[in-house]
Amino acid sequence: MKLFKQTLLAVAIACSTASAWADEVQVAVASNFTKPLEAIAEKFKAASGHDLKISAGATGKLYAQIENGAPFEVFISADSKTPKKLVEAKMAEADSQFTYAFGKxxxxxxxxxxxxxxxxxxxxxxxxxxxxxxxxxxxxxxxxxxxxxxxxxxxxxxxxxxxxxxxxxxxxxxxxxxxxxxxxxxxxxxxxxxxxxxxxxxVPQDMYTPLSQDAVLLSSAKDSASAKALLEFLKGEEAQTVISSYGYGLPEKTATKEK
Amino acid sequence: MLSASDWSSIWLTFKLASLTTLILLLIGTPLAWHLAHTRRWWKAPLSAVVALPIVLPPTVLGFYLLITLGPKGPIGQLTHSLGLGTLPFTFSGLLVASVFYSLPFVVQPIQNAFEALDMRLLEASRTLRAKPMDTFFSVVVPLARPGFLTACILGFAHTVGEFGVVLMIGGNIPDKTRVVSVQIYDHVESMEYAQAHWLAGGMVVFSFIVLLLMYTLNRGIRMSKI
Missing domain, CATH: 3.40.190.10 (Periplasmic binding protein-like II)
Known part of the structure; x- marks a missing residue:
């Protein structure tokens, strides 16, 4: 499974244009996920060669910045509402949105x-x-x-x-x-x-509605292979292990889409 | 238009800026006098300390205030042992922070005015047997009036414009620490742009009028360099 995903990732990267090698991905991340993302960034760098440029802030503020043209490629939100709003405003790619973790x-x-x-x-x-x-x-x-x-x-x-x-x-x-x-x-x-x-x-999970945290590809980067690779990497086992070690709940495993 | 919480933030800001200016006049005047006339070695370091808030980002000031005034910090432990509790998240805490933050804006204009004084007038006053306090209020204050005016206006206006420090030690409590600048920030964050416009536009108008007032009043009066 792990091997399969890594192979998939490697293939995805190999197939992308040469300029995608050692690219930079501009990521806007909700403050609470900064630490795990930094840990993931290292693994991502090792796996793909891409660097992450991380900007952390409150989800609402990042939204306002993205709405006003901030040069982010991937948005890692603390909720699912905000990425959805971006999708509705045609500033993010609808089919790229997914839940990467549940906040506790x-x-x-x-x-x-x-x-x-x-x-x-x-x-x-x-x-x-x-x-x-x-x-x-x-x-x-x-x-x-x-x-x-x-x-x-x-x-x-x-x-x-x-x-x-x-x-x-x-x-x-x-x-x-x-x-x-x-x-x-x-x-x-x-x-x-x-x-x-x-x-x-x-706090027991039944006392509040699950804090599903979504990530989404921003429309300005819809052709960026490195940004897409990051989103794939977030879904992968390696990233998910990091995410859970930081005290997040993991989304239920969905069947891997065969491509 | 403006909601009740907007008005409460305006009133709070007004109260904070007025009290800060008052305290700064009381502390700043003797300090400015000392800096204007001392020839001791500490003149340069003391001037540098007074000017620090001009250079430092408010986040630095806010961060250190949060730590030193907090229950684990030296000042926090002192205020706690005096039965005053700790200062962050209180109006008094904001007041202390604002006094630090606006200190150079009050001290420097007054100091410049003092330095520009003709010392012979003071000596003349003394030969007429005026007591020091009398000399100060009858000779020094009238002569240094433009400096005091500039100090009051800048001290007040700069406190109104304070944001970073308040954000870091205020805790955004309605009626206690939520001043206009924080209220505007909140509106913007919550995407209540219409409400943000009313307050933000008001701030622009207010600041312009205050500065216009200062330049108009000080024109004509022989200005000491600021």
Missing amino acids: LALWSSTEGYVDDKGEVLTKGDFKHLAIANPKTAPYGEAAMGIFGKLGITDTITPKLVTGENITQTYDFVSTGNAELGFVALSQVQKEGKLKSGSAWV
């Missing part, structure tokens, strides 16, 4: 033992600041608001909320201790299946 939400504190493994610290409310990503623009923030609603604590928790403009800033608020705890992406606090520091509650 974690309630995290940089202090050991502060967050219990059931998240009861939320209802006890013994903290001054709880950080979330801006619910208007970041999917992880929106999911956090949904959890407050489910627990019926929206009103009591709202005065304590501080919002980061994206999930990375939210992480910074918590890691510097300025907010005692906050909802971050599990991928930010976990590496190789283990919590890097502090304490966390991995």
